[in-house]
Amino acid sequence: MDGNKIFQMEYNSAGNVEKMNIIFFGQYSYPQGMAGTKRIQHAISALKKCQGIRISVVILTQSSRDNTLTGSxxxxxxxxxxxxxxxxxxxxxxxxxxxxxxxxLKESFCPNQNNIIYNYGPPDLFNIGILSYAKQLGYKIVFDIVEDYDTAMSISHSSSHKIKTFNIRFLVRYIKYWAAGIIVISSHLQRKYQDLSRNQIPVHYRPISVDFRHYSTSISDFGDPVTLFYSGSFGIKDGLPLLLSAFDNVAARNSNVRLVLTGKGSREAMGATFSRIAGSPFKQRIEYKGYLNDDAYYSTLNSIDIPCMTRIDSAYANAGFPFKLGEYLASGKPVIASHISDVSRFLVHKRDAILVKPGDCMDIANAVEYLLNHPEEARLIGESGREKARVHFDYNEQGQKLLNYLRSI
Structure with missing residues (x-):
């Protein structure tokens, strides 16, 4: 699709373009960041092509080590x-x-326009007072929900995370009192918030998204060595121990494989990962590249061979929809993905990706072996997966639906 496409306009009774003032709001890294940041960037990139829309980003707090705090x-x-x-x-x-x-927010309010706050995440103790005030000013509040906090207690280790999860679980039960709209990333969350709002608030399904400008248009054969790849937050849901065990299994029989890891997680998660790598008999073939900026990340993704999204089998993992899957598919590489959440809604096993049983180390190892032993099939799977990403996850294709939804609330 043409990345410069201008979306269809809507006009008021006087024949003028309906004007919107959208503030993307929340507590996440910007403009460089991980899945949440990219989800917001894709929404902005789609909407800013439309005439009559004023867009800005307001972040509550973030680290100055990661980004310049204010800018363009x-x-x-x-x-x-x-x-x-x-x-x-x-x-x-x-x-x-x-x-x-x-x-x-008061200074940013535009009279005689459709003022919207696009809040990334659920209501919580830090934003609910602000959002209540914004609603009084005349803003319409839209929540973009990507996790089910009713299932998050199973992955909570720190007291602060447990407290945060507890208050969110309480507040989301009353979300209809603040929300003009709710956007969700998965079918599970769509059903959940339709029920919570008693179908009084319009719920929009916006799955994972992809910006195809970051990916090579050509698909190369496997390199030597063949590189497996993971990127993310190293959380419990991500199943890194499973992937590392599967890699050890495959590496014991194949000297031409290696594993590359990127991203960042909590101190506890990273410590456990490094300890596990240190205990691997094939640790010389495992490389942790650290947290990469966007340019370095996409360059790395375009250079590897087999991206792996190997989540565990848990209610929390099944409630969301892993953002990285869209990026992996768009690379044109044959993807190994756990059969969770909405994955099978879009992908067919051994046609668009290799789908594995979540939490099954041997199934992951067998999937890697299959791709190593069937390079032509691997290439076809990568091509088909890329096409599925183009049809379902291209942010340009999602843009008109998102625009229509925001205009409708």
Whole structure:
């Protein structure tokens, strides 16, 4: 699809283009970041092509080590209210954070326009006061939900995460009192929020998304050595121990395979991963590249051979839809993916990807062996997976539906 496509306009009774003022809001890294950041960027990239839409980004807090706190990215202005708030500082400075954010939202409100706050994530203790004030000002609040917090307690280890999860589980039961709209990433979440809102709030299904400008148009054969690949947050749901065990199994019989890991996670998750790698008899063939910026990440993804999305079998993992899967498919590489959530809604086993039983180390190892032993089939799977991503996950294709939804609320 043409990346410069201008979406169909809507006009008011006077024949003028309906104007919208959309503020993308939340607590995530911007403009460089991981899955949540990219989901927001794709929505912005789609909507900014439409005439009559004013877009800005307001971040509650983020690290100045990762991003410049205030600036412009791809023509869109963004502002971080307070940078570098961690732990107890977040609690101590929360009144100032709230007041400063409310001031920015008041100054950003545009009379006689459709004012929308696109909040990434659910209502929580830090944003609910701000969003309540914004609603009083006249903003319509849209929540973009990508996780089921009713199932998140199973992966909570820290006290702070448990407290956050508990308050979110309470507040989402009353989401209809704040929300003009709810956007979800999976069928599970679609059903959940339709029930929670008693079908009084329109729920829009927006799955994972892909920007095809980042990927090579040609598909190469396997390299030597063949490189397996994982990128993400190294969380429990991601099943890194399974992938590492499967790699050890395959590496014992194949000297021409290696594993590349990128991303970042909690201190505990990264410590456990490094400890597991240190204990591998094939640790010399496992490389952790660290957290990569966008250019380095896509360059790496375009150079590897077999991307692996090997999630565990848990209610939490099945509730969402892994963003990385869309990126993996768009690369044109043969993807190994756990059969979770909405995966089978879009992909067919051994046609678009190799689907494995979640939590099954041997199934992952067998999938790798199959691709190594069937290079021509692997190439066809990669081509078909890319086409599925183009049809279902191209952010341009999703853009008109998202625009129509936001105009309808």
């Amino acid at each position: 990215y791809m023509g869109i202005n963004y502002k971080t209210i307070l940078g570098d708030l961690y732990g107890i500082k977040t609690v101590l400075f929360s009144p100032i954070l709230c007041l400063k954010t409310c001031h920015v």
